[in-house]
Amino acid sequence: MAELTHFNEEGRAKMVDISDKPETARTAIAHSSIVVSHEIYEKVTSNSMKKGDVLAVAQVAGIMACKKTADIIPMCHPIPLNGVDISFSWEKNEDDTYKLLIDCTAKTKGHTGVEMEALTAASVTALTVYDMCKAVDKGMVIGPTYLVEKTGGKNGDFKRD
Template sequence: MADLTHFNEQGRAKMVDVSAKPETTRTATARSSILVNAEIYEAIINQNMKKGDVLAVAQVAGIMASKNTSNIIPMCHPIALLGVNIAFDWEKEQQGYRLGIETEAKTKGSTGVEMEALTAASVTALTVYDMCKALDKGMVIGPTFLVEKTGGVSSSDYRRQVNQTNRD
């Protein structure tokens, strides 16, 4: 079992000291999704939502959230993000339309960017929900997961092994 590094000698929470870690280029990719009905799908792709361009607003919200991850996740280090990208894809399903959200975050530092990528994916999906909830509150968010992370010295790169639909 790995050492639990987020606890001090008294067994209380602490922020891990990463000052001895070398700075390396670090990247992370995360995915989330939101399942919407046909009415919402049509409104989004035709940009007919009263609140505006859903994907543009959600993309900006995701980027802003990634930059503020350390403000909402207590033990996350504030890091300087060097790049954040959010891409969308649609998939028709039996229950409706699934908006896939893929986020990529990049930094050069002594700690990773997994939480920033995951936060961006989550907030992007939440923003789509917020902008579309007047049409249907039954939208389903998720799953949300880390796809890949690179960089760092103490831990190896990670690539998620998933089934063919990326929904396990």
């Protein structure tokens, strides 16, 4: 089992020292989703939601969140991002609801990974969709949100089965 590194000798939280870690190319892909009603699906896909283009706003919000991850997750290092991409696709459910699938890819070249940035971006993208559509229906369900894949770093690559 891996040792937890975010605690000092007194058992208190600390930011891990990454200065001795090698700089490598790193990528992370995170996934989230939000289940919406048929009415919301129609309004989003026809771009007729009163607040504007839901997916365009959500995409920008996700990118902004990716860039600000270290500001909201206490032990995350601020890292330079080389690229962030957020993509969407739809699935129709049997109960006449729709699931918006959200995939976020974040890339950097540095001393630490971009998993938290990708996960934050995917989460905030889904939250933004909720915010922009809640006037129509507050029954939307967000999640699950999870890491799909990561490359680079001391612990090597990870790919969810």
